[in-house]
Amino acid sequence: MSLKVPGALSLLFLAACSHLPAKTPLKAEKPAEKKESEQSRLPNQDLTPSMLFDFLLAETALQRGDTEIGLRTYLKLAKSTQDPRVAQRATEAALQARQPAFALEAAKIWTEFDPESIPARQMMAALLVHFDRLDEARPHLEKLLAVAGDKIDDAFMQLNSLLVRSPNKSAIFELVQQLAQPYPDLPEAHFAESQAAWFAERFDTALEEMKKALALRPEWEMAAIYEGRILARESNARAIEFFDDYLKRYPKANDTRITYARLLLAERDYSKAREQFQKLLTENPDNPDVAVAVGLLSLELQNYDVAESNFKRALELGYRDPGMVRFYLGGISEKKQQIPQALNWYRSVTDGTQFIPAQIKYAILLSRTGRMKEGLQHLQQLPVANDQQRAQVIIAEAQLLRESGAYRKAFQLLSSGLEKLPDSPELLYDRALAAEKIGKADIMEQDLRKLIGLRPDHAHAYNALGYGIAEHSSRRLPEALELIEKAIKLSPVDPYIIDSLGWVHYRMGDINQGLSYLRQAFAMNPDPEIAAHLGEVLWVQGMKDEAKEIWQAALKNHPGNEALIGVMKRFMK
Template sequence: MSLKIPGALPLLFLAACSQIPAKSDVKADKPVEKARAGQSKLPSQDLTGPMLFDFLLGETALQRGDTEIAIRTYLKLAKTTRDPRVAQRATEIALQARQPVPALEAAQIWAELDPNSVGARQTLAALLVNFDRLDEARPHLEKLLASAGDNIDEAFMQLNSLLVRNTNKNTTFELVKQLAQPYPKLPEAHFAVSQAAWFAERFDIALTEMKRALALRPEWEIAAIYQGRILARNSNASALEFFEDYLEDYPKANDTRITYARLLLSEKNYSKAREQFQQLLEENPNNADVAVAVGLLSMELQEYDQAESNFKRALELGYRDPGMVRFYLGGINEKTRQIDTAMDWYRSVTSGSQYIPAQIKYAILLSRIGKMNEGLQHLHSLPVTNDQQTAQLIIAEAQLLREAGGYQKAFELLSSGLKKLPDYPELLYDRALAAEKIGKSDIMEQDLRKLIQLRPDHAHAYNALGYGLAEHSNRLPEALELIEKAIKLSPNDPYIMDSLGWVHYRMGNLNQGLSYLKQAFGLTPDPEIAAHLGEVLWVQGTKEEATEVWQSALKNHPDNEVLLSTMKKFMK
């Protein structure tokens, strides 16, 4: 990965050199001494020839994209200069290069040299957590909390996001509980313990702690929403009752009402959900946030006219992220097959978080109306500012190639992308799928196993690997185990249910297979799920029902290869 440092090399050299204060016999004026009070003592260090050479070497290596030399050089400088600014620089370079081991070493030096630096402690604590060294992270976290002052509430709210990457959730829970112990009257401390308990699957404790948080701060909506979600794990009825009671006491709690409406939708209580929409709109006619929220809820109900009306109203009211709203409007028109209008909305997104996704959608629609070359040109013309956007555009181009039948070209493009971004999860996942399409099941398995190693909570990686093994080998028990892991991570995912049903069918468990496939098809009438469901129904002898499933899917997906080949196989 190339870490570009702006400016000419001489300026880089001077900037690097300026980080080490030259030795001087001139005494500082008292005002300067006062200004430096409380700061870490910086070393009085001669700028030697070897140091100058190392600074030049490190910066030149960065310019050339040789992060290994840059990291090694700056680590050496941090140790020799004992300057916290150099240690910070070494840490940042290692983190940008995704090299956690040298980053940890550099961060330890940085925190040692600048013990009052919040940034140093935060970085070191996060790295120690990622290495599962929670005992070592604890004193740093305690000091961060103790020094937070009036921001202690925010510090606790950020605590679990800092710890979330640690895979040992029980140990993490115990750590958070210990960190919160000195703050029994702080609602955010109880909130943090509740979240950690939830991740550790200690649901009773999660509920108890969230109740304590809400008791200390009854009007706190986020705590109310989380309490409802915890209750919903066991009983939607309990959660609905809780939300109803809470909204009686706090009728202006818009976010809670939106969450309540979503839960009503999941229970298919559409009339009551609409009442909540109406109340939100009546009480907040000029609130752009409410207009967007109701628009999203209307989309879930597939009431696209209502959704479109609310999104347009949000734009009139000056919603803070107009690009996002325009993106949603593009999506509505795409779903209602108003392709030209959808393209206009996507094209109108000129900035913001949805800029690249909107332009990708525009390019895909260009391709689907027979203008693939224009779509590719549009993707190539887009400016990128980070690795994520680079990966998004590579994946989008690969999608266009796949949709045109260019599986080999898509595979080659993704392989090229992985040379630039070797551990990028989305690229690994997409190349695995492309590899499967061209018969490279070994690369598919290799990429998905690497992805699982990088992201052990990636449900679709387990699912894709399990499905791939079921399709291209006789390793059905292993495939089943992988897909069962996926369904635990994402219990309501219809595509994982489809895989689970399909593997059970392949193993001869027809009734179990049929049950999962019916659930999956009920959640989303995907053509490939329809193909699988129809096949199981046909094999079981209910050929008329199988034909109905296939024909209904064929109306909306007349060109789906899997569906067509399955129908051809049985309906001879």
């Protein structure tokens, strides 16, 4: 007899078990087999009043945010009932509460009481990898591969997605090597080994293993594309030669041809790139995927008319994600200054991944055409599906307020958003910028330091903090420089960070070095604020005519820009 869960508790228990489905990186059992095997493994256990109380206590505590009590109670229940469903719920609740240590403890119980459960082993493997306990994860992964049956190919293809988050790339490579060893004739095993080698920066091995995968299945486009990418690390010429040869043997390999065309674009071989576009269209006149691909490639060439015609063709052919296509068509209309058409395209995106971005674009365009109130109302009425979308909409509202000069309202809106989403990196970053605008340097610094704690690889957080400190305290210029140098290590070719680096060098008296960086940043992106900085340093260096020319050209393209107007007033009296 299985665990008895009567009446109201049954509803509570079922709801609890449905909160957070386990993410399964490898294929599970077939549903019918799974149900039958799970039933046979459930314990013979009656529900006692004490257990009922603990169930209610655990769920109530979790719902009220008292995570530790809720999780500890569920762990106690899992051990006492020996019911894998309870252990599963404890694991999932811990993950939802972002408590991986609790999750691992619960997953151990889950696996112990249901050693044949594929989801339990998947969860154990994922958590052990999270804690970089790869030796302990290995037997679970071996078991998962062993029971994958005819889905072994999918299992290997999903393996690196499970392992990629581990910081120990060399150890991951060795683990994947060991897991792949029993499958020498499986292309996917070599593919997984190649990917792991790539992440471990063992590029020769990555190429060797991808060649083995392609030798076992020569028509496998994904392997061909990855082999080309590995070759491109050494030189684009080698990759181009490889793709050219592969496409002669497999002329209908559309994805490979698209990758080839993109590589030709990177090499500025526009003639050959267009030739590939034409082949794609000629050989696939009724393929909406090809029409979209050619549209995207044409966008990269800034050939908006060709892109537009292909996107419209994709819609006619019934492309599977029309919202995405309409979003791109809106962007093209915007580029062509066809604002009414752009508004119509954005408004026509009613669902899909581009729904929120399209509606944000719609609201911004409304605002920039003198209809800010309407734009704000549109944003405020948008249905949001999750916290990420909620943050996106709040940031868009704040942008409209900032563009209208309502900096304090923007700050208040972002602060209100952070009350609900205190760890949102996007909201923290945006409020920091808003705080700086209204003279709240302490909040700017507080938000950016918190963001760096949450996302230590956030280059723009280091940059904004360094720049903000430099603007508000001459005494802290060395600290500002150190922060910006951290940013440049994380993102070495970002023009905004290079601009900050040049500006701080200038502020510290190293004018020549500052000027060099600012020229580099401006050449990469003639942004009005970069133009303001570059012009000031040129002026101070006595190159006033060049400074005026840069400022005036930037102001023509960005009329009303506060940074430009401010610096021109200070120097061009």
